[in-house]
Amino acid sequence: MKYWHLVWAALRRKPTRTVLTLLSIVTAFFLFGVLQGVNVGISNGIDSIKGTHLRISSRNGLASTLPVSHVARIAQVPGVRAVTGVAMLIGRIAPRNTIVLVTACDLEAMFRIYTEMSVPREQIANALRSRTGVIVGKALAARQGWKIGDRIPLRSLNMKKPDGSSDWAFDIAGVYDQDNPDQAMFILAQYDYVNEARSTGKNTVFQVLAGIDAAARSAEVSQAIDDSFANSPNQTLTQTEKEFIESTLRQVGDIDFLIDAIVGAVLFTLLFLTANTMAQSVRERIPELAVLKSMGWTDGAVQWLVLAEALALCLIGALAGLWLSVVVLPAVTYQPAMSLNAMHVPNTVFLTGASLALIMAVASGLPLARKAKRLDIAAALSRRT
DSSP states (O other): OTTHHHHHHHHHSSHHHHHHHHHHHHHHHHHHHHHHHHHHHHHHHHHTOOTTEEEEEETTOTTSOEETTHHHHHHTSTTEEEEEEEEEEEEEETTTTEEEEEEEEOHHHHHHHOTTEEOOHHHHHHHHHSTTEEEEEHHHHHHHTOOTTOEEEEEESSOOOTTSOOEEEEEEEEEEEESSGGGOOOEEEEHHHHHHHOSSSTTEESEEEEEESOGGGHHHHHHHHHHHTTTSSSOEEEEEHHHHHHHHHHHHOOHHHHHHHHHHHHHHHHHHHHHHHHHHHHHHTHHHHHHHHHTTOOHHHHHHHHHHHHHHHHHHHHHHHHHHHHHHHHHHHOBGGGTBOOOOOOHHHHHHHHHHHHHHHHHHHHHHHHHHHTOOHHHHHTTOO
């Protein structure tokens, strides 16, 4: 820009004010990038779920367990092709005290249910030959630096052994991959081993997972499963995996609305802050702008000079905030304990963020720029404007 040095001088006129305003813009667009990245990550994850996966929980809620005997009865329901009960062991691993989630299940059934997960048959066989054998997701193994043959010692946060110990150890017998590689984040252990080794909750499961023949039959099969336990003291609630996740999220609230409301409120407030900063800056420089006009600057050039200051302030802050969200979001959303890989800020968010910054700059700077364009030299120099 030919007159960048003038814009830069205007921003440096009150450095404290400029820095504080810039930090506000950076924070707002950092929040925008993070929230939009999380929203897109959740939406993409839900959309990728197949309709052939069912989750069977206790009708009393997730805090209640189901007897493992339910697994055999569910396997007999027409349309069910594979089924496994699962128990969840939450553990802490050294050296960084990372929290991980171990899913205890029927390994062979798990890979028949989730056909998008792939692992060599011999690795499943190797895991079954050792009671402590586990199969870990490729993405998780890469992040932790694990390989086949390694032992994973961990301290459980929710399961103790009969001797009161919370120390568990598992041996990596296989590594599975997935259609979406970023989602290969599970540690899959053998239910029989975990069930026998724990002191409480024996012969119960947190949930039952089932794979069905066709997504079109999900409602029919779900109803059949729930009907088979209608007179049982342990009644079930069967949902497709997508329905289960969506219902869990609905307990938090309308995620899309919450994110849009937060971002909208922040940007709306920021608009007034930026406009106030620009108004103070232009008001202080009215005589200087009059001098530029007296030196031959056209009305249009003065107008663009003021508008360029607003554009520089908003665009620099917006790009810095979005870049910061790209760095921070993957680090804070990588959660092995919930079998979640890192979320990322999509490229479209940069385009949207730049557009919002441009709109904010024009909205806050254009009225002042037009005022500068109409500035009367004599009145300005006599300090009457």
